[in-house]
Amino acid sequence: MLTSIILLSFVTLKEIQMQTNSELHQVSDIEHKIDLMSSELWLLQQYHDEDALTQTRVAHEELKALLDEELFSQNSKNTIVANLVRMNANIGALLDLSQKDLDSNFRHGITSPAGMLSARYNMTIQSMNEDLGKLERLAIKDSELSQRKILYAVVILLIVGSAVVLILTLLTLKSFSTNLNALTLGIKDLTKGNLNSRIEVKDTDELSVLAQQFNLMKRSLEETTVKKELLQLEVERQTKELQQQREEFQHQANHDSLTKLYSRGAFEEQMQTAIARCGRTNQSAALLFIDLDRFKVINDCHGHAAGDAVLIQIAQKLLKTVRSSDIIARIGGDEFVIWLEPIENATQVITVIHKLTEELAIPIQYQDLNLVIDASIGVSFFPIDAIELSSLLKVADDNMYKAKEIEGTTFQLTSKVTVGLSDAKMA
Incomplete structure (x- = not known):
């Protein structure tokens, strides 16, 4: 001009x-x-x-x-x-x-x-x-x-x-300084992680446009951060669910779905560890092989639901009788095994068997029925009868079949027990 x-x-x-x-x-x-x-x-x-x-x-x-x-x-x-x-x-x-x-x-x-x-x-x-x-x-x-x-x-x-130019220059400088200070404060808030604050825009100059773009950037960052946090929470939730599912699957793989006892595979893993432990510490242990008598009759006469109820209550009776450190598993339809560790003599094992016999003698309530179950129990001892799991299972299984030849709930030991242990109480 x-x-x-x-x-x-x-x-x-x-x-x-x-x-x-x-x-x-x-x-x-x-x-x-x-x-x-x-x-x-x-x-x-x-x-x-x-x-x-x-x-x-x-x-x-x-x-x-x-x-x-x-x-x-x-x-x-x-x-x-x-x-x-x-x-x-x-x-x-x-x-x-x-x-x-x-x-x-x-x-x-x-x-x-x-x-x-x-x-x-x-x-x-x-x-x-x-x-x-x-x-x-x-x-x-x-x-x-x-x-x-x-x-x-x-x-x-x-x-x-010149006066007008000077006034315009001063006003421009004031506006520039104000907008620049606001932009500086906005950047400081951003460095502190504060994404909620916004720069107040009053003018339409270049710095105001820059402030508007800065506000848009912070809004985009805030949305991205929220989405990231939500995504992180979702990942954590799904990870937790997967972990729970994994634990459930692992529990289901290691436990019988009906009785919640150890499954055959988990029992064998536990037994390998237990046998190795007994071998290192020179401790004795006993394996009880339990087969239910007249279970097939109950299944055929009263249905599988009655049979499932019998198996569940038998598992509860077994858990009630033995120690929490002992291992109990269901390895077949009506077959159970119990690992007793440690034991001092055969009398201790026989005492446990008597407790089991007393529990099994109590009729099982199912709806309006009183179901009576007998059991045949075969026993093998570590290390007298065997030192391997398969051999211990075979000895216990043979003794179980010998016990089946006798009416009622009975058990059978091997003759090695009476001569293999130094404790006289084993006889």
Whole structure:
């Protein structure tokens, strides 16, 4: 804006200068014509002949033609030009008188007609020269005044423009500083992990646009963080469920689904560890192989639901009878095994068997039925009968079949027990 004002002022000053030069040239032309007519009048006064008069008339007409043009736009200058036109017309009238004087007898002297005309000519030319000087001074004065106005206006506009620029600069600096401080605080909040705060945007400048983009970035980060946290929680939940399912599957793989006792595979794993432990510590242990009698009859007569109820209650009776450190498993339809560890003598095992017999003798309640179950128990001892699981199972299984030959709930030991243990109570 300031540059435009300065350029406009230069253009205006140039136009004023050109106008002044044009007016001065016009004044110069008028002055030239007046001087030419003055010269011709001097010749006319000296020689008083027809040629001098003719040349004077020519100069007079040229001056008249120049003055009749619209030379100036100001009224004050046109007034002076009008006065020059009037005086030029007076000279024309005087030239007519000079023509008459030439036609009459010419006489010299100041009081003669020629002398009077000469005086009138000189006075008119003098007046025209004075008006011409006024016109020239007026043109110069108007040019100076116009230039002074332009300069004053430019100075005022420059001062006002500079003040406006200064105010705008201060306001811009204040807005820039405010927005920059807000943006700095927003970045500090972001470095602290605060994604909820937002930068307050009031303006529409570049920093405000940047602040808006910063708010959008924080909102995107907040949404991403929330999604990440939700995803993490979902992963943790599913991991926990998978772990629970894995534990459930592992428990189901290691336990019988009906009785919740160890399954055959889990029992064999537990037994391998137990046998190795007894071998290291030189401890004795016993394996009870239990087969339920008349279970098939119950299944056939009362259904599988009754058979399942019998198996569940038998498992509870077994758990109730033995120690918590002993191992109990269901290895077949109605076959159970119990690993007793450690034992001191056969009497301790027989005591356990008697407890089992007492529990098994109690009828099992199923709906409105009292179901009686007998059991055949075969026993093998570690390490007297065997030191391997398969051998211990075979000995116990053989003894179980021997016990089946006897009515009721019975058990059977091997003959090695009575001679293999140093404790006399084993007999």
